[in-house]
Each structure stands twice: as C-alpha cells, then as structure tokens.
Amino acid sequence: MPASDISLPGMLFCFILLLIPILVSYYFKLQLIGSTLQSAFRMTIQLALVGFFLTFVFDLNNVILNITWVMVMVIVASHTVLKNAELKLQSLIAPLIISFTITNVGMLLYFNTLIIDLEDVFDARYFIPIGGMVLGNSLRANIVGINDFCDQIQRNENRYLSRLSLGAEKHEALMPYVKKSLRNALKPTLANMATIGIVFLPGMMTGQILGGSSPLVAIEYQIAIMVAIYVTTVMNVVLAILILMYRGFDEYGMFRKSMLKI
Amino acid sequence: MEIIRMERVSVTVKDETGDKLIFSDLHISVDRGEKVLIRGRSGIGKTTVFRLILGFTRPSSGGIYFEGRRADPDLFWEVRKRTAHISQDSDIGEGPVMALFGEVFSYSANRGKFSRDDLGALLLGFSLQEDVLTKKFENLSGGEKQRIAIIISLMTKKDIFLLDEITSDLDAALKEKVVDFFLARPEWTVLVISHDPEWEREGVRIIDFAEVVSKTKVGKHAGQ
Structure with a gap:
C-alpha cells in the first residue's frame, strides 16, 4: 500500500502554514x-x-547514469x-572529491552487496x-x-610552533588538534545515533512506513543506514x-593562511 | 666554526595596512659555542631573529646559513631538532606536567632520550619540587613554567639555545643559576634576548640590535 498522493489543495494548505513564520518575522522584525x-x-x-529527474532516472535505471x-x-x-569552511577551493577541491568518492561509493557498494544483498548493486532505487x-x-x-582544525591552528599557533621547536615532526605537532577536531566533528553524529527512535523518528524510517513497509523492515534499514552514515562520516572527516x-x-x-577566504 | 649567519636579511609582515617593514639588512654571524646577548628596546624585532632561525618567519630578502649551508626547508627541519627555543610566552601545552614530558618524548626525534634520573637531578638543580610533575602546567607560575621549558630543552639534548627573556620571571638567585648553567657548557651555542644584566658576563658577546640592522619599523635611532 503506497503512501496516498497529496492533492493540490493539500499542498496549498501546506504552504499556508508558512504564514506563521512570516507573521513571527514581521512581529519581531527579524527581517x-x-x-x-x-x-x-x-x-x-x-x-x-x-x-521529475528521479522519475526519469528510476525508469531508465542505467548504471552509468546512476553513478x-x-x-x-x-x-x-x-x-x-x-x-x-570558508576555505578557498582550488587547492583542496580535487583531493576532497577523490576522497569523498572513494569513501561514499565504497560504502554504497558494501551496503548494497553485503548488507541488503541486492542483485543489482547500482539499482537506482537504492544507489x-x-x-x-x-x-x-x-x-x-x-x-x-575542518573549521575546528583551522580554528585551532590559528588560535594556538604558538603552541604548534613550540612543539616544532621541541623536535616534533609536523604530524606529531598537529596530532593534538587532529584528535580534538575528530572528536568535535563526530560527537553530534554519535549523539544522533544514541537518541534516534526516542527523540525523533528518522526521515528514512518514516518514509518507509508511509510507503507501506512494516516498521520492522523500516528499523532494519534505519539501523543499517545509521551505521553506514557513522562509518562514512568517520572516514570522510579523517x-x-x-x-x-x-x-x-x-x-x-x-x-x-592564504588558503583562508578572509 | 661559524654555525649561524644572516646576510642582508630583511623582514616585512603583511597586515591590514599592507606590507610593513620590521627591519632590513640584518647581519649576524655566530660561531659554534658562542654565547651571544642580543639587546635593544622592545618591538625592535629581536624575537623575529629567533623566528627566522627556526624557519617560522621567512625573510623577504637576504640569506640565512647554517654551518655554511644556505637554509632550505629541509635544513630548517633539521635545525628545529637541534635547537631549543624557550620564550617568555612558551606555550608548550596544558595538563599534568608529567604528561607533557610524555608527549615531547614520544616524538620520533626525542625517543629514547628520557631519563627519570636526569629529570630528578634537573628538578633539584632548578629548585623545583618533585610534586610539580603532577600539577597542571597551566596552573604553574611564570617562573615554574620557564624552568620546566628549560628542563625539557635540556633533556632533549639540543646544542643550540634560543632563549627569549627566560629569566624575567625568576628571582635574583635563580637568574644567576640559570645564567651560570647556560654559559658553562663550551659546546653549546647560546643566543639570548634579555633585559637582565645577569647575562652581561665575561665571554658573552653583546650585540646591540639597532647596530646590526639598517632600518627598523620604529625609525633609525640607535637602541638604548
């Protein structure tokens, strides 16, 4: 049983809700x-x-197009x-694209092959x-x-230089900042994982339930995707x-410093 | 034998108003084992000399040589491993002092150099109690921090010392002790920036900074 279509008047009622934030903004002069x-x-x-695009892509379901x-x-x-992160693009964009490609496509292939056991791992509906x-x-x-790391380097430059003059290699001198930035970057994802289901129902699970899946199937997917998100996040941030x-x-x-926009 | 030489070195820094000259045409040459005191009024650029030696600041023109080799990035990394830089605002970290020792001696360049006996002897020598090791570095007094920084640099077995106002927070007796200590080793090359007269001893070459540069941002007047 797929989710029922929202009618045009239904969508209108949805947009009417926006009057509330508009009134709030007007009253408090939030601009x-x-x-x-x-x-x-x-x-x-x-x-x-x-x-429209996804309808087209799903109908076609062409591997090259999906990738x-x-x-x-x-x-x-x-x-x-x-x-x-307020960094200039040219020096970092290429390596970032390469690393995101490896981690995300790698995770997708692992997910589709080993976790949900798809016949066609590039199936548009999943991929x-x-x-x-x-x-x-x-x-x-x-x-x-990234922000945290750049920020720490600039704020604690003296400490970084002190470590260099105490004999540290660059990676040794930066390690304390790396650790701190990783922790700060991963904390929200971890908190999210720990409260899921109680504090909020995640979008994917809600979507599956609305789409007619049983809650049990929906939670299986949700667990799998949360783990995949956390692991990919760790790899991406590192x-x-x-x-x-x-x-x-x-x-x-x-x-x-020339890398910073300001 | 000459260990450090600076030839016609000029430094400019960028700030909001554009390029600002710190000094130009600096000439300094230091032999191995020499003890040199650099004097001059505040803001004249003395600290920048130490930053130049460590490769933390790049000259806008001129050359820096170590043992006759013109400095390139690789050479600066080598120099950093041989040089102890201790300054008034040495910010070596936070947390228990013992953990700081742990971190410094985990660097590959310092591995195997730690000796608990040496540490005990140095603490005693610089009038520090053993319990300083369990205190947090950020809670130590200025004088205690300076002495911890000195001890770390001694234990990492450096042979070039760049000492920037390291005796300012010490009492008179300790000042004498620290000065004695650094001047006693003939094999150590020691460059000192200080306003303390304790450093003006026999055998210490005194450089008036204003006389070795041709221009500074604060004008051409000679330093006091």
Whole structure:
C-alpha cells in the first residue's frame, strides 16, 4: 500500500502554514520574510526538478547514469564543505572529491552487496537515495571538523610552533588538534545515533512506513543506514583533515593562511 | 666554526595596512659555542631573529646559513631538532606536567632520550619540587613554567639555545643559576634576548640590535 498522493489543495494548505513564520518575522522584525519565501520557493523548485529527474532516472535505471548522479552529489558536497569552511577551493577541491568518492561509493557498494544483498548493486532505487543519505549526513561533520582544525591552528599557533621547536615532526605537532577536531566533528553524529527512535523518528524510517513497509523492515534499514552514515562520516572527516594537514601547510610546516577566504 | 649567519636579511609582515617593514639588512654571524646577548628596546624585532632561525618567519630578502649551508626547508627541519627555543610566552601545552614530558618524548626525534634520573637531578638543580610533575602546567607560575621549558630543552639534548627573556620571571638567585648553567657548557651555542644584566658576563658577546640592522619599523635611532 503506497503512501496516498497529496492533492493540490493539500499542498496549498501546506504552504499556508508558512504564514506563521512570516507573521513571527514581521512581529519581531527579524527581517526573515524575504528569506523564508525565497527558501521555500527554492526548495519547491529544486524538489520538483529532482522529482521529475528521479522519475526519469528510476525508469531508465542505467548504471552509468546512476553513478554519474552520485558523482554530481559528491562534487556538490565537496564544494559545500569548502564553502562553509570558508576555505578557498582550488587547492583542496580535487583531493576532497577523490576522497569523498572513494569513501561514499565504497560504502554504497558494501551496503548494497553485503548488507541488503541486492542483485543489482547500482539499482537506482537504492544507489541514489542511500548515497544521498550517507553523503548528506556526513557533510555537517566534515564542515565542523575542518573549521575546528583551522580554528585551532590559528588560535594556538604558538603552541604548534613550540612543539616544532621541541623536535616534533609536523604530524606529531598537529596530532593534538587532529584528535580534538575528530572528536568535535563526530560527537553530534554519535549523539544522533544514541537518541534516534526516542527523540525523533528518522526521515528514512518514516518514509518507509508511509510507503507501506512494516516498521520492522523500516528499523532494519534505519539501523543499517545509521551505521553506514557513522562509518562514512568517520572516514570522510579523517580524510578531510589529512588532506588539510598535507595541503594546508607549506614546506616549512607553516599554516597557509592564504588558503583562508578572509 | 661559524654555525649561524644572516646576510642582508630583511623582514616585512603583511597586515591590514599592507606590507610593513620590521627591519632590513640584518647581519649576524655566530660561531659554534658562542654565547651571544642580543639587546635593544622592545618591538625592535629581536624575537623575529629567533623566528627566522627556526624557519617560522621567512625573510623577504637576504640569506640565512647554517654551518655554511644556505637554509632550505629541509635544513630548517633539521635545525628545529637541534635547537631549543624557550620564550617568555612558551606555550608548550596544558595538563599534568608529567604528561607533557610524555608527549615531547614520544616524538620520533626525542625517543629514547628520557631519563627519570636526569629529570630528578634537573628538578633539584632548578629548585623545583618533585610534586610539580603532577600539577597542571597551566596552573604553574611564570617562573615554574620557564624552568620546566628549560628542563625539557635540556633533556632533549639540543646544542643550540634560543632563549627569549627566560629569566624575567625568576628571582635574583635563580637568574644567576640559570645564567651560570647556560654559559658553562663550551659546546653549546647560546643566543639570548634579555633585559637582565645577569647575562652581561665575561665571554658573552653583546650585540646591540639597532647596530646590526639598517632600518627598523620604529625609525633609525640607535637602541638604548
């Protein structure tokens, strides 16, 4: 039993709800009316396009097209990470895309082959949404990790230099920052994993239940995807910080401040 | 034998207003085993000399030589392993002092250099109690921090010492003790930035910084 279609009047009732944030913004002079309308509009257009596009992709279910679409997601994700971390793109984008590709596609193949045992591992119905979930959920952790690392280096530059003059190699001197950034980046994902099901019902599980799956099947998928997200996040953050360690410092071991946007 | 030489070294730094000259045409040459005191008023760029030696600051022009070799990145990494840099604001870390020793001696360059006996003797020599090891570094007084930094640099067996105002927070008796200690070893090359007269001893070459550079950001007047 698939989820019932939302009718046009139903969608209208949905948009009417936006009057509440608009009134709140008006009353408190938040100056968010424009952004609210713009964001809602962008979301609608983007999702409509994706809806049509995915219908097309699912009907076609072509391996090359599916892989290409996941690659587009990887490139956009890498770009988003660097943009939000306020780093210049040119020096880091290529290694970041490569590392995201390896971790995410690797995880997708493992997931589809060994965990859910698909006959066609590139099946669009699994490959694309699961890829999107894994990638999307590791984004924030990457941004936190990279920001935290750059921030620590700049704030504690003296301590870093002291370690170098105490005989540390670059990687030895940076290790305390690496540890701290990794912990800070992974904490939200861990907290999320620990509260799932009680504090909130995750989107994928809700979607499956609405789509007619039994809650038991839905939780199996949810558990599997949470583990996949956590593991991919760990790998992505570690690789992103490693890339920063090697690309972000000159041959003297000094942090390349020119990499920062400001 | 000459160990460090700077030839016509100029340093500019970038800030909001553009490139700012710190000093230009610095000439300094130091022989192995020499003890050198660099004097000059605050802000004249003395600390920058130490940063240049460690490769933390790059000259905008001029050359830096170690034992006759022109410095390149690889050479700076070598120099850092031979050089102890102790400064007033040495920020070597936080947490229990013993853990700091643990970290420093886990670096591949320092592995196998730790000796508990040496540590005990040095603590005693610099008038520190054994229990300082269990205290948190950030809670120590300025003088205690400086002495811990000195002890770490001694235990890592360096032979070049860059000492930036390391006696400022010590009492008179300890100042004498630290000065004696660093001047006593003929094989050590010691460069000192200090306002303390305790360093002005026989055998210590005194360099007036204003006289070895041709221009500084604060004008051409000679230092006091």
